[in-house]
Amino acid sequence: MVNYMKSANVTDYVAYEKKVWLPLAEAMDKDGVRSGWSLNVQVLPSGADLPFQAVTVDVYPSWESIYKDDPKFAERFRSVHPDMELGTTFEQFEKLRTIQSTKLFELQDFITAAK
Numbered sequence: 001m002v003n004y005m006k007s008a009n010v011t012d013y014v015a016y017e018k019k020v021w022l023p024l025a026e027a028m029d030k031d032g033v034r035s036g037w038s039l040n041v042q043v044l045p046s047g048a049d050l051p052f053q054a055v056t057v058d059v060y061p062s063w064e065s066i067y068k069d070d071p072k073f074a075e076r077f078r079s080v081h082p083d084m085e086l087g088t089t090f091e092q093f094e095k096l097r098t099i100q101s102t103k104l105f106e107l108q109d110f111i112t113a114a115k
Contacts, residue, residue: 001066001103002056002104002105003055003101004051005053005055005056005099005100006050006051006052006098007096007097007098013053014039014041016092016096020081020084020089021039022039023081024080025037025058027076027080028076031072031076032061033065033072034061035061036059037058037059039054040055040057041054052100052101066104
């Protein structure tokens, strides 16, 4: 799932995404809720009139998991960020970026380096 993000301050948005969502994505991967996540900043083309400046990509382990509710999300959030409040954290996301669109792609094939 690719989320296209518009941000007036990409540096602040990226820093917040790494601070908040990266640890959550790692926890969701560990729990089997997601199987990957990435944060990508558009380099070219550039300019003030771009429809988005960044994308996040959520990788799900199955079709079913895309639409399945995550009943442990709030618990996982508190575990990863015991010093943050869920509502105000996501309010800050809304100030830093707007989700312009979300597109769902089906992965057909990929390669990765051996670990």
